[in-house]
Amino acid sequence: MDDRDTSQDLNVRLVMERPDRPTMEAWRARLESFDLVIDAQNDRSIDAHGRQQRIEQALGVGIEENLDDVSIVSGPSVQIGPPSARVHAYIPRKPKHF
């Protein structure tokens, strides 16, 4: 990991419209190659965390903050696997406990 990287730690979740193990395995390898830690994985999703900058590099997109200071992402722009194997990424939001 780049010691000069002072960006914040974030969680990110990647989900597929249809489960596809090879694509998820390929994404796992990519995320790990950017020093992201995999928290959980199944055939349709991956939960990972790491520095914002590394997440941005892995997904090929920028992460911004919305008006509520909540981190948001759209993408990824990186395509892994066949075009039909569509993956969406989002920054999970902390829920309100009622």
Place this chain on the structure above:
Amino acid sequence: MGRTIVRLVPHSDARADVTDFAAAPSERLAGAVSPSRRSMQRAIRTFEDRAIQPEATPLKRLTVELDDSELREMFGDVAMTTHQSATDDGRSLTMTETYRVPGQQLQVPDALSDSVAFAYVPRPVEFFSPNTIPPIEHIYHMRLSDVTTALNALRCHRNDWTGRGIKVAMADTGFMLHPYFIRAGARLIPTEAPGSGPADVDTSGHGTGEAANIFAIAPDCTVFGVKHGSSSAATLETCIAQKPDVMTNSWGYSIDSQSRDELRDNDPNMFFELLDLEVVIASAVTSGITVLFSAGNGHLAFPASHPDVIAVGGVTVNEDGSLEASNYASAFQSKLYPGQNIPDFCGIVGRSEPRPQSAHIMLPVPPNSNLDGANFPSGANGTGWGIFSGTSAACPQAAGVVALLKQIAKNLSPAQVRQVMAARSVDITKGQTATGVPASAGPDLATGAGLVDALRACGFVAGVA
């Protein structure tokens, strides 16, 4: 012959040097102590070769229970020392427990050195003087036994409808094994979700307290308390992995003020989280799990508004015993799912104003957690109790009723559960909700079908009502 529980932490892919751990910052530790699936599976095979079945946690740690000869075979001659823990500050009941731990570091045997980074014998938790019995506070409120009575569950218990054999999963802030649960014989199993950290650590107090509402209605059910982790979707996946009959959720996102198209345009990140949660909820419901969510405390809450889940709102019990719609609870028409009204029915919830009814139910919490001493006029804290009750309380109460119904008729579908509970609820005709919706005779938007009635619902399903 004694039995010893050993917890093993498999190697991470990075193979960090564990001797560096003491000096490592926590963010580095979190990355370094991340056991790989390969190491975990190798360790499991090593035990299975010896006819020992370890249990794997969602975060890929292993727990094994070994008798003395198995412990010797695996870890050599381990000198065990006996300790006794006790707490008594003159205010709470003394709790004493005897436990044995190794006198020296547990050496990982050669057979496991390739797969396990380190192992230890967990020490029993010491309780820092939380009271088994709630303190007296001079404010109008209900105790858990009052909740049992208000939802008409006492006679269910006399009929042996107690939730026995039924599994409930609850996702929340953490679940401490409070002495109240131990004294009651409640089966609460703190369960880690990905990224959650230790499930029995609950700095908020919310999960611990609200879980007590389930046991007030279904004292013999088993509750998997799943601590909220890195994402709500992964947390729900952990709940589903426990193969529960019921899932109860006292949380949500106040996003149902817009259509799906508007949400996609305004907040695409949240839109994809919504899609993801919809898929996970659908997988639970189609596998027969009844899923409940709190309607919110004035929030326009998703996933409560999702058509496949049961949304639970709030009814207040006034000091004179009368019932009215809680002005702290939500009621609304969904814009995300047009035609969907929230809630379906209600549990017990306090009022926002006027005091003193605002905080309604005395609940057990970890001492010095955020909710310890909440709403106590005396200002006392450290007692391990607090008074609070939004729709977070109502939802696990209704989940407790579902557990009773599932004990009577295990094959009830989620749709049938909703139908039976709604048809047998008590109509609420007074009061208005936090969202300004007035209650009236018959099913209405304010309280749905009204206050859940455990006896009437169970009696109907058992064919005796």
